[in-house]
Amino acid sequence: MLPLPRPGRRNLITDVAGLRVGHADDSNAGTGVTTLLCDDFFNAGVDVRGGGPGVRETETLAAENLVGRAHAIVLSGGSVFGLGAADGVVAGLSVRGVGLHLKPGSPAIPIVPAAVLHDLANPGDKDWGLEPPYRRLGLASLDAAEQDFALGSAGAGRGAMAGLIKGGVGSASIDLGDGLIVAALVVANPVGSVLMPDGKTFWAWPFEIDGEFGGGRPDPSVSAIAPVPDEARLASLGRLQAGAATTIGAVATTADLSTAECKRVAMMAHDGLARAVRPAHMPFDGDTLFSLATGACALGHDDDRPTRLAAIGSAAADCVARAIARGVYEALKQA
Template identity: 70%
Template structure:
C-alpha cells in the first residue's frame, strides 16, 4: 500500500531547508512586501505567463544567460513602485556580505529577482511623493525573515484581491520522502475566481490536505460554462485592466537541479495556478512563477522522472497555497 504524502512540519515553503521569509505590512498604505531569503546562491529560474507582468532581473535567470542563480526573491504591492523592494533587499544582503564578489574589496553583489502586484486602487494612503516606502520595506523584510511567517492579508498580499474578494499570502509544502521536500509561496491577486460556481468550494479542493483551507467539497454538478464569471462586476471594480491583477509565486525544493531544470519546475508549477484560479494567465494578469533549488539532495539515475515528480508536486503545492491565501485572508 502506498503511504499518503504529507506536508512538512510547518506546511510552509520554509519546510525546504535553508529558506526564510520576511514580511512588512503597512496598514496605512494597505500594502507591503514579502522577501524569501536563501542560505546561499541557489539555482533559480522563472516562467512568466500573465499578459501584464511587473518584474525585475528575470533575464538573469534565463538558462542561456550567465547567472541562473539567486540569493533572494522579492515580492511587493505597489505596482512599479514596489520593484524598489528589491533595492532594499540588495543593500541589506550586501551589507551582510552576501552576494557575488567580482574583485577583492568590492561590495558583494546579491542577485535578487522580484515581481510586483497592483494594489494602488485599494484606498490606502499612497501620497508618498518622492519617497515611496518600498526600498525601506525591503531592508526591514530581510531583517525579520524567519522560518515561521503569517498567511493571509500580510506582506505583499496586504492589498491583494482574488476576483472581488480579499487575496493575500499563501504557502504549502509536501514531503516526497527520501529527503526531498517541495514548497510554494504565493501572493494571490488574480482576476479569476478561486471558487467553484457554488461560491464555497475552492477549485483546488482535490489537492487539499487535512482541511488546510476549510475542507469544503462540491455538492451537485453545477455547470461551468462562463469563461469569465463576474466580468461586469470586475469591470466596475477596475480589475479588467492590464497589470491590475496577478499571481506571484515561488516554488522551491532541495534537489540538485540545474537552472534549466528549475525552468521546467517553474513551467510545471504554473499549472498550479490554472488548477486553483479560473481563468488564469489572462491579458490582465501578470502571473509569474520563480523556482529555486538548494542542491542539497542528489537525484538518482532517473533524473527526468524525478524532475517530473518534483514539478507535479510543485504545481499541487502552488494550488494549495493559492487557496490557503484566500482562506486565511477571509479569516482576517
C-alpha cells in the first residue's frame, strides 16, 4: 500500500512557499483581521456559496476579466465595516511599491480581494462611530505577516462563533510529493454546527491527521443524521439574517494553475466546508473561499492535467475540513 500524504512542515497554509499570514486584533471591540500576503502576484480565483456574502474585488478574479491575480487576501470580522481592512492593506502595499504600475510616477495599485464575517453581535464594544478600526487593523495585520501564525481566537477569528461554541482561525496543509503542496486558511464563524449530534465529535473527524484537532471519534451508535436546525435556537443567536454567519478563507497550492483552474479548485474546496459544518451554504451564510496558485510546481499540459487538477481540488477540500476543525479546536482550548 502506498504511504498516505502527510502535512507540510508547519501544517499551515505557509507551507506553500511565498505566502505569509498576519493577524491584528482589537480586544476592546472583540474583532480582528487576518491578511494572507503573497510574495509575488499569484494567479487567483474565488467561489462564493453563501447566500449573504460580504466581499470585495471578487469580480477582479473572474477568469473573463483582465487581472485574475492577487497581491494579498484579507479576511476580517466586522461585517460590511470589515471591508475597510483591505484599504489599510492596499495603502501599506502601495507604499512598499507593491502593485500594478500603470503609469510612471503614479502609485502602485495592489489587488487585494477580501471577505468578511459577521461578529457585530458578539461580545465587544462596537460603538466606533465614524472610525471603525478595520483600516488600522488591516495595516497592522500586513506588518505582522510571518510564516508562523496563531490559530484559534486570533485575527479575524477573534470574535468568531461556530454555532453555540467559539469559532476561530484554522489552517492545514498536505504534501502530495514532488513539490506539490496544497493548504487552507479558514475563519470559522458558521451558524451551522461543527460538531456531530453527540456534541463532542467534529464532523471533520475522518479527515484528521495526527490528532491535529483532538483525535475524537464518534461512538458507532451515533448517527450522522443531524436533527433539523432549530429555528428558535438560531434566532436566539441573532443570526437568522443575511450575512450574519459565515466561513471564509483561502486555499493555496504550489501548482502552476491558471485563473480558471484556481476557480475550479475554490469550487471543489467548498466540499470541505460542507464536510465540516452542517448545515452550510445557507441563505444567512457568507461562505466564500479564495484560491491561490504560486506556479512553482509544473503540472504539465498533457491529457492528464485535468486529473491532476481534480486531485488538487480534492486535497484542498480535505484541508478546508481539517482547518475548520483545527480553528474551532484551538479556540475552545483558549476559551
